[in-house]
Amino acid sequence: MMTKNSKSRFHKWLKSLLWAVAILLFVRTFFVQFYTVTHNKMENTFLPGDFLIVNKISFGPRLPITFFALPFNDNFVPFLGIKSYIDLFRFPYLRLKFNKINHGDILVFNYPNLYDIPTDVKPLDLSRCIGLPGDTLQIKDKVIFINSKEIIDSFPAVFHYRITTNGTFFRQSFLDSMHVSGKLIADMGVYEFYITKKQVNQFRTIPFVKYIQKISDFWGYNSTLCFPENSQFITWNKDYFGPVVIPKKGQTVDLTIKNIDIYKKIISNYEKNSLTVDESNHLILINNKPANTYTFKQNYYFMMDDNRDMAKDSRYWGFLPESHIIGKASTVWLSIEKGRDHSHIRWHRMFKSFH
Numbered sequence: 001m002m003t004k005n006s007k008s009r010f011h012k013w014l015k016s017l018l019w020a021v022a023i024l025l026f027v028r029t030f031f032v033q034f035y036t037v038t039h040n041k042m043e044n045t046f047l048p049g050d051f052l053i054v055n056k057i058s059f060g061p062r063l064p065i066t067f068f069a070l071p072f073n074d075n076f077v078p079f080l081g082i083k084s085y086i087d088l089f090r091f092p093y094l095r096l097k098f099n100k101i102n103h104g105d106i107l108v109f110n111y112p113n114l115y116d117i118p119t120d121v122k123p124l125d126l127s128r129c130i131g132l133p134g135d136t137l138q139i140k141d142k143v144i145f146i147n148s149k150e151i152i153d154s155f156p157a158v159f160h161y162r163i164t165t166n167g168t169f170f171r172q173s174f175l176d177s178m179h180v181s182g183k184l185i186a187d188m189g190v191y192e193f194y195i196t197k198k199q200v201n202q203f204r205t206i207p208f209v210k211y212i213q214k215i216s217d218f219w220g221y222n223s224t225l226c227f228p229e230n231s232q233f234i235t236w237n238k239d240y241f242g243p244v245v246i247p248k249k250g251q252t253v254d255l256t257i258k259n260i261d262i263y264k265k266i267i268s269n270y271e272k273n274s275l276t277v278d279e280s281n282h283l284i285l286i287n288n289k290p291a292n293t294y295t296f297k298q299n300y301y302f303m304m305d306d307n308r309d310m311a312k313d314s315r316y317w318g319f320l321p322e323s324h325i326i327g328k329a330s331t332v333w334l335s336i337e338k339g340r341d342h343s344h345i346r347w348h349r350m351f352k353s354f355h
Helices: 004-030 172-178 197-204 260-270
Strands: 032-036 050-055 066-069 085-090 106-110 124-131 136-140 143-146 159-165 181-186 190-195 209-214 240-245 252-254 275-278 283-286 293-295 300-304 325-338 343-345
Touching: 032 325, 106 300, 124 143, 159 197, 190 197, 197 209, 260 275
Parallel strands: none
Antiparallel strands: 032 050, 050 325, 066 085, 106 124, 106 325, 124 300, 136 143, 136 240, 159 190, 159 209, 181 190, 252 293, 275 283, 325 343
16 A cells, blocks of 8 residues: 555656656657668668657658657557557648758658558658659659759769679678678679769779679669559659659649549548549549649658669659658767677767758
């Protein structure tokens, strides 16, 4: 049985805990969030094991959408197996805007290609903003054009190359020193690497290197894997994409049977309309009414990973809604490289900032 003193201590402890949780939620909602890089999609800008601070202030904090959510990964409370959020109802998307997003900003966002859970509890993702609302984007043989201007050299990029030697093998110590990822694919000295243009130029100086070839998809190849997925009219892929205008709030577009695949997700999933496409009668119904135009309710962005050929970005899942953006990747506060036998801290990456 609890005494008065023990009850008083318990109430003080509980009050302190509740205040701590409230402050944590306030800071997490309006100021910063943390993100851990677990993939190589943004190599060499970010590495697996980088722990990032996400700045919510630069673009503006997004107000909560779920009724209540605790900051646990995978949306479940550890050891209890219950959801970490309460989905009684969802608040509308609202954001306190301070500054605009620019080309090249690295954003952390809720992965948009999920539709059965609230926006702000969707898994987190990270990528670079290549296209802004209203931009016309096109990719031709891996080269990016924004509003007809080539921008491929503006951002760091890793591409898939095949390198053939005269039969001589690269020493593993040499590849490690260049921080090259890839493998030998044929015993006569044929390698496949994911490397930057700078690394390509380094390979060109090696006497026993005979050929260096960038690996590209041709027009229409693997198009069913890319956005808009499984379209019979649009056959874009990761190396040949567009041209397409990135949707902008208030912009009105013409809708046809041949282009509706581009806008399906926006109309039905992100902007919550009912959409029916009757291809046999060339008819598009929005909210049960015939429609040949649509006006966008929010801004959208086009994201691309720096590791262009090992990516999972807007070329695969489409436009990023503004409502899904959390903030900008600001600082690496800790970086840990996991080895086969042990892990170590990458001290040279500590507190590295990105603007």
